[in-house]
Amino acid sequence: MSNKAFLLGDRAVYIAFIVIVLGLPLLISDVFWLNRVARYLVFGMLGIAMALSWGYAGILNLGQGLFFGIGAYMVAMSLKLQSWTSLQQGSDTPVPDFMLWNAQPGAPTDLCCIVPGSWLWIPFQAQWFGIFMAIALPVIVALIIGVTIFRLRVSGVYVAIITLALVLLTRLIFIDAQPITNGFNGLTDLGWLTIGGVEFDPLMIETYYIVAVSVCIVLLLTRWLVSTRAGLILQSTRDDANRARYLGYDVASYQIFFFTVSAAIAGFAGLLFVIVSEFATPTYFDIAFSISMVVWAAVGGRSSLIGAAIGAILINTIEATVSESEMFQQAWRLIIGVLFVLIVLYMPRGLAGLARDILTRLVSLGRTKNPDAANASRNPAE
């Protein structure tokens, strides 16, 4: 009975989410706000990735920003080469403006050898290559990390520390490779995504729809994925890895697979974020950003995909509305800190857990009160 109610409630939330996300342009006509919402939807996608690896696989990845950042940089490299800042540098082929500032005097104005390592940019002249790499590279990196740590049966806190160290390491590498990544400043002044001759201005409704549809598809796909046999086995490895091992399952393979899927989602989110925000900076590799993803997932409900997505969107929307003044912004961070401690202490299942508890109450209330309610409704009629 109550199981059925959960299923119904769950479905209702998913349908409501999708309807609202897709119908939002009807309500919000301000394109700047629509662009902002698109960014928060991307963060919602990061929440989904986090819930998948943390809630379902039990892998607390404190370096999710690694995959987001790589995805963002890959597509940003392609879009940078398409922008006027690269096309009008007095060369037949596009060359990013910052490379000219870094180049040795007399260096040829060509991607092959303007600065050491700039040849890495050559394939990114094709936009599809950047888009492809935005997913492919996070997948490859996640596979390497996953195979190394899960085959060695590293678990729990050590996974968190390794991923944390990795994202910091990557941040340093990106900052240090200043001639080809533009260091602290990152890649700015990007061109627009172009598909079939149509340019996607970040402020267009069509761009919003690219993001909105992507988020909905990712949400439904991951929901399907965790309900498959593989997803169920994964959850059993989270609850007791040794028992799953004794039952004959290759625990590491499941962990590697879902870790990689989570990384691919994060990379995809990075790709979309660059399309709507038009920049990529090393701040994506900051610890604070990676940990905020954990906060979003924890607030929304770490073991609920849609809960984590809603948590991310909610927190960022509130943050945007209160950040009008500097002082409120600081106070908001204080509130987030307090809220987070309270949620970990008293509401470890987050908003999704709260919703489930309320539903349970309602169902049991409805069951016991039903005869009374029927009587009560009959009485006035008499």
Added chain:
Amino acid sequence: MFETLFIGLSLTSVLLLIALGLSITYGAMGVINMAHGELVMIGAYTAVLSGIYLGFNIFAAIPLAFLTAALLGLLIERVVIRRLYGRIIDTLLATWGVAIILQQLIRLEFGMTFFGIRIQGLGPGLQQMRVPSYLMQPYEFAGIMIQPYRTFIIVVTILLTLLTWFLMYRTSIGVQIRAIMRNPQMAAACGIDVRRVSAMTFAYGSGLAGIAGVLLAGFRTVMPEMGANVVVDGFLVVVVGGVGSLLGTVLSAGLLGQINGIVSVLYNDIIARAVVFAVVIGIILWRPNGLFSFRSR
């Protein structure tokens, strides 16, 4: 050569100071205290504020910072961590929240900013602690330039490490702490008041963070986000050294400090940090329990 080693040694001592308290709280209590860096920050602000309002110099600030950080640590233990024993990942998350709260309290001058009241020495800006000039003037000894402040840090670190060793291995409370590290239920069954000892251990570890803060304030700018940068380094040291092993913590601080020092002299700071991270990842993969460890809770 000697100067490179000396730089490495002073980096080591800073790392060790931060890691020492962390090693105790993580090792003894299974608590990942992400707010440890903020306790360091509170120590540094204690030094700045006591310098401004009480005229304390660095020597008087050290015990005061120890007390302040220890009391704050006790409060954090009572309010937050006590409810989370055994949920190690949740301690990481909750103390991250605590860290944000502490940072914002300093930034917002304990909320006074809202009433338009400014407190000198607090707020989002940078602060400086005054260090007596005789600690800043380098002098020559046997043909080698010696930085007295660096030497001071190294000496204080050695003293604190010895004190911690003495507490852990030569006192009855130390025996109790080590018993709790091995097996808290068994320790409780033997009549050890686990809650009280855990609270005191946490307070002591926090106090050490406070002292680290005072010493850091002498050569780094004091700002609200200074703690966030050091806590990760501290954790890497603890994890590499092995949970709950004092010797392991000392040696891994030495290893990472020297690698950092030598590589930053040969190449640059960024490469040095990158190499340190790579070494740490390698060591965790090679020995997930750290260089020196026994199984703990």
